[in-house]
Amino acid sequence: MFAHCYKRQGGWKDVLSRFVEGNGLLYDLEFLNDESGRRVAAFGFYAGFTGSAVGIDAWCHQQLNAGEKYPVITPYPNEDVLIAETKEKLAKIGKLPKIMVMGAMGRCGSGAVSYARKAGIPEENIIKWDMAETAKGGPFQEIMDVDIFVNCIYLSSQIPPFVTQQQIDAERQLSVIVDVSCDTTNPFNPIPIYNVNTTFDNALLDIPSTNAKPLQLCSIDHLPTMLPRESSNQFSEDLLPTLLQLPTHTSAPVWTRAKKLFNEKVESMATTD
Structure with a gap:
């Protein structure tokens, strides 16, 4: 999903807390990045x-x-x-x-x-x-x-x-x-x-x-x-190669980077007003 909570937008802690409390994990589509830091898919x-x-x-x-x-x-x-x-x-x-x-x-x-x-x-x-x-x-x-x-x-x-x-x-x-x-x-x-x-x-x-x-x-x-039509086609084409790596998300670089970022944002909740 696009959670819109990693840049401290309004209610960002509430959104992240739900994943923590539910023992879940957020792979934010806005932050699926390649090795150079560029998003793999974007609208x-x-x-x-x-x-x-x-x-x-x-x-x-x-x-x-x-x-x-x-x-x-x-x-x-x-x-x-x-x-x-x-x-x-x-x-x-x-x-x-x-x-x-x-x-x-x-x-x-x-x-x-x-x-x-x-x-x-x-x-x-x-x-x-x-x-x-x-x-x-x-x-x-x-x-x-x-x-x-x-x-x-x-x-x-x-x-x-x-x-x-x-x-x-x-x-x-x-x-x-x-x-x-x-x-x-x-x-x-x-x-x-x-x-x-x-x-x-x-x-x-x-x-x-x-x-x-x-x-x-x-x-x-x-x-x-x-x-x-155009937006969906372009995003789908860009995301598909990464999406096909999801079954190996514990080792695929894009997904491991996304998990690491999620954990960092969760930790930051304790130190951010």
Whole structure:
């Protein structure tokens, strides 16, 4: 399972305690890593891909239907239908947004960039940032100067915030944030202007601001289900070789590393507030 408890998310001790009390073992799918530390299977690409789609669509909705509630999201039969819908809306508007992807070199970020390209956003309107660009530490004014910000980083430790309330209260171009990373209850959340996840039924959160320009944020933690066919196919193909090693989990490296990590996280409960 994806337990979402190894990075001290809200309720993480409660989740781990159930495995301990039940004399069980958690093999967390998010932490099945190869010898180089890279995940053997991840939904990252399509999380970024669909996150970018929601971001662009939310921006389109602001232009075409200002003041109206954003509609309920429903899964698409395939990515071609989703892309065609985005292109149609962008054509109605007659202008193209500028989008920044944070973590652009990773699985998730490459998915976000891919969707923007397929939707017809020109390369000069796609700002791609990764570790080199963020090395100076946030907050970053550059985020305020784009229309859509898509956060795709993998957070593993405390970093300076990317954005602050003071920034969004000031003059800005930014009107949509998609936090694909969804470190919503993580104490190190680099987008500390919200603390709840959104859903397909209520995809966008209105961020309070003294600035008259609206700012809406998407923090859906299951974005790949917008494209269930492509997401499932890719994840299955990636996971299958490791899954076939499960009968030998006591000796297969991926599974032994996962068990070791579980034990470390359980031990950390006693020393973490």
